[in-house]
Amino acid sequence: MNTLQTRFGEVSYDAAQILQFPEGLIGLDRLQRFLVMPNRKEGPLFWMQSVDDPDFAIVVTDPTHFFRDYLLAPDEREREKLGIDADGACHALAIVSISDSREITLNLSGPILYAPATNRGLQVILDDPRYSTRTPLPTVPAG
């Protein structure tokens, strides 16, 4: 067991729990190891705590909860980084931000690909004008 001092207090973890980002996050190459933290509350949001920088933690969510047609398929390079073949399962995660007005937004133009089989993640950039780094949640239809 290893320990880490974070905003969550002292976190104990086993190396096998670590989510590996072989390329780090975009622009933050040294952040290659994360722990998924259990949330105090039920719901779609969860924390990813960096092992490499105890002060760095982000909130992520499954964007398809809110954007049902948001589909990501890793290309060959991405599958290789994730260590999966063409049939390997891969999910999208979106990084969540909070605005000054306490509204949440999702980064749909820089999502994370996550392969559960290998416990690896990869942040990618989508060149799609429909998606923004601060995409507000769709408004809930009345009724």
Next chain:
Amino acid sequence: MLVLTRKPGEGIIIGDTVTIRIIEVKSGSIRIGIDAPGDTRIYRQEVYDRIRQENIEAAAGWDMTDLDALSDQLADRTKK
């Protein structure tokens, strides 16, 4: 920074594996072709910078009570 002058059709070779070619210069824009190995990450600078900045900002500004409140607010929306 190394600065080179190139004309349309001319190129630049970087290392053994990357070739950059000037395709076209038109109304203030330059079209560039890049040949690089498949595992090379190539981004437009401003897009890369924006994602990087967004990653840094996403890690700031949170506290645990925010997340609790938002989780409550969103829990209803994601129940199937």
